[in-house]
Amino acid sequence: MGSGFSNFLVAPPEDVIRFTVGQPDFVTSEAIRQTAIDELQAGNTFYTRSAGDLSLCSALAEWLDEKFSIKTDSEQIVITPGCKQALFYGFLGLGNPGDEVLLLAPAWPSYASMVKHLSMVPVDVPVNMNGFHPDMGALEEAVTEKSKFLVINSPNNPTGAVYTKEEVEALVAFACEHDLWILDDMIYATMTWGDSTYTSPSTVPGGQDRTMTIGGWSKAWAMTGWRLGYITGPEIAMKAIRLCQSNTASHAPTFLMPAARTALSDEERRLEMERSFAERRSVILKELETIPQIKFWEPEGAFYVMIDISGTGMDSIEFAERAMSEAKVQLIPCSLMPYGEGMCRISYATDMDNIIEGCSRLRDWLTGLQSA
Secondary structure (H helix, E strand, O other): OOOOOHHHHOOOOOOOEEOOOOOOOOOOOHHHHHHHHHHHHOOOOOOOOOOOOHHHHHHHHHHHHHHHOOOOOHHHEEEEOOHHHHHHHHHHHHOOOOOEEEEEEOOOOHHHHHHHHOOOEEEEEEOEOOOOEOOHHHHHHHOOOOEEEEEEOOOOOOOOOOOOHHHHHHHHHHHHHOOOEEEEEOOOOOOEOOOOOOOOHHHOOOOOOOEEEEEEOOOOOOOHHHOOEEEEOOHHHHHHHHHHHHOOOOOOOHHHHHHHHHHHOOHHHHHHHHHHHHHHHHHHHHHHOOOOOOEEOOOOEOOEEEEEOHHHOOOHHHHHHHHHHHHOEEOEEHHHOOOOOOEEEEEOOOOHHHHHHHHHHHHHHHHHHHHO
């Protein structure tokens, strides 16, 4: 993911509050785990359909339609070894060396790494920094004849922004005008707060024929370690995606796919986690309000808060390094991402005690620096 991230993503010493990892702190539900155990014990360990278990693909098509009005069918879905693999297939199957990829920045750096790996060119386009929503003027200035993709990530990592329906419509119209593929990374789509809701580009005029919808089980069902994702889109594109899968990973683990199907119907646990994250969001915002040295943007989705640390007189790297060594709090310096200087990302995907203690440590540390 580029140089510099490892120091802030590795597990810190036990006395450090970890505000960095983007994964739910819940254990995958017993029902999901038991399905995988039963399938393994039944010997479901052989090769299967490369695009994924057909019953899972059918169930996922129904779930996407029910939740987000995304129209697809089982033949246009590929179950992948994680959401990142699905994103990589999108770039690999539809792009060529030299193509430009428009990224709404600050963007999570995995996108740029994938693009560079395939000899394509990431083009970071700054969003409106007052809320981190798309800046259509900046996009118009950035697009060229070499532009091939527009990556949308809403709810967004790292910013927590959720794009409005009108903004998604504008992005789709822009993609149509410039003949771009849209890679819609909607891994956090079930995690929206307040009046914010996820809008799929495939559901607005002009979007269905150019949108690759990419998601997975990691966030909504606390299944990060299972490495299960999916990609779906128009058939002309899915032909290429199926070739990417069959010639690289073959398919996702056979005995895990029935467990993924169980997850789609495990609404009780998914909603339990969403309620918990909504509560944690409320608590961390109240705690951050008591730290006058920083400003923050109220997140509309996912489980991240962007804080503005420019008022401390430190840059992002110095702030993060000193926060870890002096306050015993680990967070992500956003200067490691284009257009992220002056900001740090906090993940509140941790328990309530850690949220309160971590904010208390930051408050005491900054107060001490101010009075020194």
